[in-house]
Amino acid sequence: MNTNLHTILIADDEKLLRWAICQAFTKAGFKVITVTDGSQALAELEKTKFKIDLIISDYKMPNLNGLELYRQSSQINPALKFVIITAYKTEVERLLGEDTVRVKILQKPFDLEELQQIVNQQIAEVNK
Numbered sequence: 001m002n003t004n005l006h007t008i009l010i011a012d013d014e015k016l017l018r019w020a021i022c023q024a025f026t027k028a029g030f031k032v033i034t035v036t037d038g039s040q041a042l043a044e045l046e047k048t049k050f051k052i053d054l055i056i057s058d059y060k061m062p063n064l065n066g067l068e069l070y071r072q073s074s075q076i077n078p079a080l081k082f083v084i085i086t087a088y089k090t091e092v093e094r095l096l097g098e099d100t101v102r103v104k105i106l107q108k109p110f111d112l113e114e115l116q117q118i119v120n121q122q123i124a125e126v127n128k
Helices: 015-027 038-051 066-076 089-101 112-127
Strands: 007-011 031-035 054-058 081-086 103-107
Touching: 007 015, 007 038, 015 031, 015 112, 031 038, 038 054, 038 066, 054 066, 054 112, 066 081, 066 089, 081 089, 081 112, 089 103, 103 112
Parallel strands: 007 031, 007 054, 054 081, 081 103
Antiparallel strands: none
């Protein structure tokens, strides 16, 4: 898979976690954009439109949480892939309902390798 053709947007208010995820995916060859909350992510998505292939978002963030970011970003780009990282997986699954087909949820704490697997699966779907 040629990852440098794909762009990931990371939205997380935890600086260290955002940095670690950014480093992992940059080293893997992805173009990575980072923001500190859902509102900034939405603004970046509106600015770039279809240039972002996947968003990795924390669930609990100031201004706009990950679930609302998913819902609003789907209006801008319905094909956009999405991963929510959260300590509240059961709550997020309940709130998403049947949308869990398009959104992958990763329980905190997690291993970066596990996140990379999920992202690679999501990106493979983009390439179909």
